[in-house]
Amino acid sequence: MEQRIPLSKPTIEDDEIAAVVDVLRSGWLAAGPRAGEFEEAFGELLGASHAVAVDSATAGLHLVLAALGVGPGHEVIVPSLTWPSTANVVELLGARAVFADVLPGTLLLDPADAARRITPDTRAVIPVHYAGAPADLDALRAVTRDRGITLVHDAAHALGTRYGSEPIGCGTEPAVFSFHPVKNITTAEGGMVTVSDDRLAERLRLLRFHGITKDTWSRHHGTGPVRYEVLEPGWKYTMPDLHAALGIVQLRKLDRFNARRRELAERYGRLLAGSEEIDLPEVPPYAHVHAWHLYAVRLRLDRLAIERDAFIGALGELGIGAGVHFTPLHLHHHYRSDHRKPPGGLPVTEAAGEALVSLPLHPGLSDDEQDRVVAAVRTLVARHRLPAPGDAR
Numbered sequence: 023m024e025q026r027i028p029l030s031k032p033t034i035e036d037d038e039i040a041a042v043v044d045v046l047r048s049g050w051l052a053a054g055p056r057a058g059e060f061e062e063a064f065g066e067l068l069g070a071s072h073a074v075a076v077d078s079a080t081a082g083l084h085l086v087l088a089a090l091g092v093g094p095g096h097e098v099i100v101p102s103l104t105w106p107s108t109a110n111v112v113e114l115l116g117a118r119a120v121f122a123d124v125l126p127g128t129l130l131l132d133p134a135d136a137a138r139r140i141t142p143d144t145r146a147v148i149p150v151h152y153a154g155a156p157a158d159l160d161a162l163r164a165v166t167r168d169r170g171i172t173l174v175h176d177a178a179h180a181l182g183t184r185y186g187s188e189p190i191g192c193g194t195e196p197a198v199f200s201f202h203p204v205k206n207i208t209t210a211e212g213g214m215v216t217v218s219d220d221r222l223a224e225r226l227r228l229l230r231f232h233g234i235t236k237d238t239w240s241r242h243h244g245t246g247p248v249r250y251e252v253l254e255p256g257w258k259y260t261m262p263d264l265h266a267a268l269g270i271v272q273l274r275k276l277d278r279f280n281a282r283r284r285e286l287a288e289r290y291g292r293l294l295a296g297s298e299e300i301d302l303p304e305v306p307p308y309a310h311v312h313a314w315h316l317y318a319v320r321l322r323l324d325r326l327a328i329e330r331d332a333f334i335g336a337l338g339e340l341g342i343g344a345g346v347h348f349t350p351l352h353l354h355h356h357y358r359s360d361h362r363k364p365p366g367g368l369p370v371t372e373a374a375g376e377a378l379v380s381l382p383l384h385p386g387l388s389d390d391e392q393d394r395v396v397a398a399v400r401t402l403v404a405r406h407r408l409p410a411p412g413d414a415r
Contacts, residue, residue, distance in 0.1 A: 027395060029343035030204040033279060033385045041267040048263075053231075056263035060270050061214070067273065069192040070216035072223035075261035075269075076230055079178045079200035079213035080107035084114065085259060086174055086196045086215060087146065089225040092117050096145040100176075101131045102350040102371045104150045108176050109351050117145070121352045123368040127304035128152070129318075132370070133161035140165065146172045151180035151190055153347070154206075154283075154313030155306055159185050174198070178213075181206045182280045184311035191216040201265075204384075206279055206315055207272035209265040230259040282385040283314040286392060290317050290381065293396040299325045299403045301377075318347055319399075320377040328406040330377055337379075340398040345380040 045056060057075050065073035076082045092098060094116035100108050102121040109119035123135045131149045140147075147166055149157035159173070166173055175190060177183070178200035183190045191197040196217045201209040217223045228235075233256030261269075272279075291302055301320040305312055321330055328336070334344045350371045351357055358365075365372065382395055 024341055024394070026341045027343060027382050027387070027391050028384075029345045029380060029382050030384045031386055032203045032208045033275070038268050038271045041271045042264060045264050045267045051264045052262050053260035053266075054263045056266040056270065057261050060209075060261070060266040060273070063270060063273055064214050065216065067276075068189045068216060070197075071218040072216065072220070072226075074215040074217070074223060074226045074230065075266060076213045076215060076259045077261050077265075078211055078259075079176075079198050079202070080111060081230070081257070081259035082198035082213040082215040083107060083148075083174070083176065084111040085226050085229050085257070086198060086217075087111055087115055087117075088229060089222055090146060090172055090174075090196075092145050095143060097141060097143045098145060099136050099139050099147045100351075101148075101150050101152075102352045102368050103129055103152065103348055103374060104176065104351065105178070105348060106351060106354070108148055108150060109357070113356075118143075119351075119357070120144070121350075121357070121368060121371075123370050124152070124374070126370050128155055128306050129370075129374055130155060130157045130306065131162070133158055133165060136162065137165040140169065140171065144169070144171055146174050148174045148176050150176040150178075151183055151313075153303065153316035153318055154179045154183055156180065156183050156185035156190055156310050158306065158308065159188075160308075172196070178202075178205065179315035180313055182276055182311065182313040186309045194218045196222065201269055201272075206283070206313055207269065207276055209261065209269040209272070212261050212265045212269060228253060229256040232256045232258060279385045280313055283383060284312070286383055286387055287312070287314040287317050289389070289392060290383075290396070293392070294319070294399065297400070297403060298322065299407060300399070314383065316347055316380050317383040318378050318380045320374060321379060323377055325408050326403065326406045327408050328402070330379060333402060333406075334379060336402050337398055340401070342395050342398045343382055346375075346378055347380050348375070348378075350375040 061073040061075050092115050096117040097120045098112040099120045103124050112119040120139050123132050125132050129152050173195040175197035177190050177197045180190045199214045201212040233254040234250045234252050299322045337344045
C-alpha cells in the first residue's frame with residue numbers, strides 16, 4: 023500500500039536535531055542566547071534593522087498593533103481571505119477588523135478595494151502576502167502613506183519573498199513572519215517581527231515580556247540588574263532557546279528549501295496545464311520573487327459535478343493530503359453575527375473560498391510523489407467532469 027502524501031511536512035535533518043539536543047544539555051531552555059542569535063541572523067538575512075523573536079506570528083501581529091496604539095474606536099483593514107489571527111488580534115485589542123476583497127487572479131489584497139474602505143478611524147492596513155507572492159506595495163503605499171496609516175505586513179507565507187528587489191521584511195513597515203511546522207522554515211512554533219524604527223522595536227521587546235525592563239536571561243547571567251520594573255502590562259510572547267536553535271539551522275537552508283518549492287510549483291504548472299476544470303495559481307504581473315509557501319489551485323465548479331470539500335475528501339481516499347487556504351473570515355460566526363459584511367459583499371473572496379484546493383508542497387516532496395498527486399487530481403476531474411454544452415447525452 024502506498025504511503026499517504028501529506029499536504030506539508032517539515033524538513034528536519036541531523037543538524038537540527040543536534041542543535042536542539044545541545045540546548046537541552048545546556049540547562050537553559052527559555053529565551054536566551056540562542057533566541058538572540060536567531061534574531062541577529064534573521065535581521066542580517068533580510069537587511070532589517072531589528073528582528074524581534076516571538077512565540078508565534080499571531081503574537082507578533084498582536085504586539086505590533088498594540089505597540090502602534092491600535093485600540094477601541096480604531097479600524098484595521100484586512101483581507102477576508104486569510105487565517106483568523108490576522109483579524110482576531112485586531113478584535114482582541116478592542117478595534118474593528120474591516121474586510122476588503124482580493125484580486126481575482128493572485129488573491130492578494132485589492133488596493134482599490136482597501137482604499138474604498140479607509141475612514142478617519144483607520145489606523146493600519148494588513149496586506150497578506152498570500153501563498154508567498156508579494157502584495158502590490160506601491161499601490162498600497164500610495165493610498166496609506168499620506169494618511170498616517172501604517173502598513174503591517176502579514177508575511178506568514180513570505181520568507182524569501184521579494185517585491186521587485188525589496189525583500190519582504192527589510193523596509194520601514196513592520197512585517198510578521200511565521201515558523202509554524204508548515205511554513206518555509208520552522209521553529210516548531212514561533213514567529214519574528216522585523217522593524218526599522220528603534221523606538222517601535224524597543225516597545226515590542228518590552229511588551230513581549232510582561233512589560234518589564236529586563237528579561238530573565240540578562241537578570242540571571244550578570245548582564246543586568248537583578249531588580250526589574252514593570253513599565254506597563256505586557257504579554258509573555260518570547261521565543262524559547264529550544265525553538266530558536268531549530269530556527270538558526272533552518273534559516274541557513276532557506277535558499278535550498280525555497281528553490282525546491284519553486285521547482286515543484288513550476289512542475290505542477292507543467293503537469294496540470296491544459297485542464298479546463300482547474301485554474302492554476304496566478305502570479306503578480308510586477309517584478310517579484312515568489313516563496314511558494316502554497317500551491318493553491320481553484321476548481322471550476324461550473325464544470326464539475328462535485329463540490330470542493332467532497333473533492334478534497336476524495337483526494338484523501340486516494341492517499342493525497344490537501345487543504346483549504348482559506349475559508350473567508352467574514353463568513354465565520356463571530357464576524358457574520360454582527361452583520362459587518364453580509365454574504366455577497368466580497369465576491370472575489372467568496373468565490374475563491376468555495377473553490378480553493380491547496381496541493382502538497384514541501385521540500386521533501388519527491389517527483390514521484392508529485393506525479394501521484396497530479397494523477398489523483400486528473401482522475402477525479404475526469405470522473406466528475408460535466409458534459410460540455412452541446413455534447414451528446
